[in-house]
Amino acid sequence: MSAAGERRWSEARIHRWLASRERPSLLDGSQGHDAAVLRRMQGRPVLCTDQVIEGVHAAVGTAPRLLGRKAVARTLSDLAACGASARAVLLALRLPRDWTDAAVRALIRGAWTEAERFGAELVGGDLALGVGPASAAVTALGELPGRGRPPGRDRARPGQVVLCTGPTGGSLLGRHLRIEPRLAAGRALREAGASAMIDVSDGLWLDASRLARASGVRLELSDPAIHRDAVRLARRTGRTPLAHALIDGEDHELLATLPRAAAMRVLAAGLPGARILGRVVRGEGVVVRDREGDRVPAPAQLGYLHGDC
Ligand SMILES: Nc1ncnc2c1ncn2[C@@H]1O[C@H](COP(=O)(O)OP(=O)(O)OP(=O)(O)O)[C@@H](O)[C@H]1O
Numbered sequence: 001m002s003a004a005g006e007r008r009w010s011e012a013r014i015h016r017w018l019a020s021r022e023r024p025s026l027l028d029g030s031q032g033h034d035a036a037v038l039r040r041m042q043g044r045p046v047l048c049t050d051q052v053i054e055g056v057h058a059a060v061g062t063a064p065r066l067l068g069r070k071a072v073a074r075t076l077s078d079l080a081a082c083g084a085s086a087r088a089v090l091l092a093l094r095l096p097r098d099w100t101d102a103a104v105r106a107l108i109r110g111a112w113t114e115a116e117r118f119g120a121e122l123v124g125g126d127l128a129l130g131v132g133p134a135s136a137a138v139t140a141l142g143e144l145p146g147r148g149r150p151p152g153r154d155r156a157r158p159g160q161v162v163l164c165t166g167p168t169g170g171s172l173l174g175r176h177l178r179i180e181p182r183l184a185a186g187r188a189l190r191e192a193g194a195s196a197m198i199d200v201s202d203g204l205w206l207d208a209s210r211l212a213r214a215s216g217v218r219l220e221l222s223d224p225a226i227h228r229d230a231v232r233l234a235r236r237t238g239r240t241p242l243a244h245a246l247i248d249g250e251d252h253e254l255l256a257t258l259p260r261a262a263a264m265r266v267l268a269a270g271l272p273g274a275r276i277l278g279r280v281v282r283g284e285g286v287v288v289r290d291r292e293g294d295r296v297p298a299p300a301q302l303g304y305l306h307g308d309c
């Protein structure tokens, strides 16, 4: 990471640079303090955390700006699965000794720019020297307006349809570094009456199975939308585009269950790329059918599981 003549990063210099940036408007306490005291929000607070590790979530040598962007985007995607809006993020960095000041600043700027794109502010974080690969952990605070029960993984009900906000597969070709957290879609789906939601991070089949298991139902999916990246990747791997669409992961589309009439309304109101993939029935597990209506056999690995790949 360090180029000839460039200085290796120092915590003191990064802190000074952070102190010089504009004060986040959500901050009620002082900037750069031990903890960020925030102004009161109207809705319910929603919290989640996620991380990006070099070599695991992104190839070693990925541009620091993209690491920061991805760390925030994948965390905001979990807020989207609750129908929440993003408000604030914290960024904890573990950085190798040979990174430069410029690289560290690029990562942090990548993170805060991504947060701001969705109306959230970077209000704090942590910096530490790490032995081994870089990692960026993001904790996000969201806000859930209204009073109704938020969507869960455990509230899919027989009779509902299954909706997915976009095509899946082939994210490893580059889309996984430019995740689009579906915050607006998550809010629209919750308002329309989605009772269960999950963001597809580990693979459509695996995440659908999690939703099915938590709810005690079966999901029947047919002819899922295949991203063009899945078709491109299939040419290299010898797998089918459908297999990539079902198991690749890091799509970060939302999978939601809701009454059919509500799904039709939300689609008619405008959710580009979204489509009804199937239905919720009594039973367990996930059944997938291809375009011809033939049942797709479940692969040995339904998606990405740390420790099992
Ligand atoms: N180290 C941990 N300590 C406490 N709870 C955890 C820990 N790791 C995961 N969980 C909880 O387990 C549940 C499932 O975690 P999982 O990582 O599958 O969800 P997720 O955050 O949506 O994943 P993704 O990283 O794909 O967004 C979540 O409620 C999460 O908060």
Ligand SMILES: Cc1ncc(C[n+]2csc(CCOP(=O)(O)O)c2C)c(N)n1
Binding pocket: 055, 056, 057, 058, 059, 060, 172, 176, 201, 202, 248, 249, 250, 304, 306
């Ligand atoms: C270098 C490199 N190798 C593999 C992958 C693919 N990958 C990594 S983590 C993950 C699932 C989501 O993670 P989590 O369960 O932590 O949310 C997937 C599909 C990648 N992006 N970069």
Ligand SMILES: [Mg+2]
Binding pocket: 077, 078, 081, 198, 199, 201
């Ligand atoms: Mg998730």
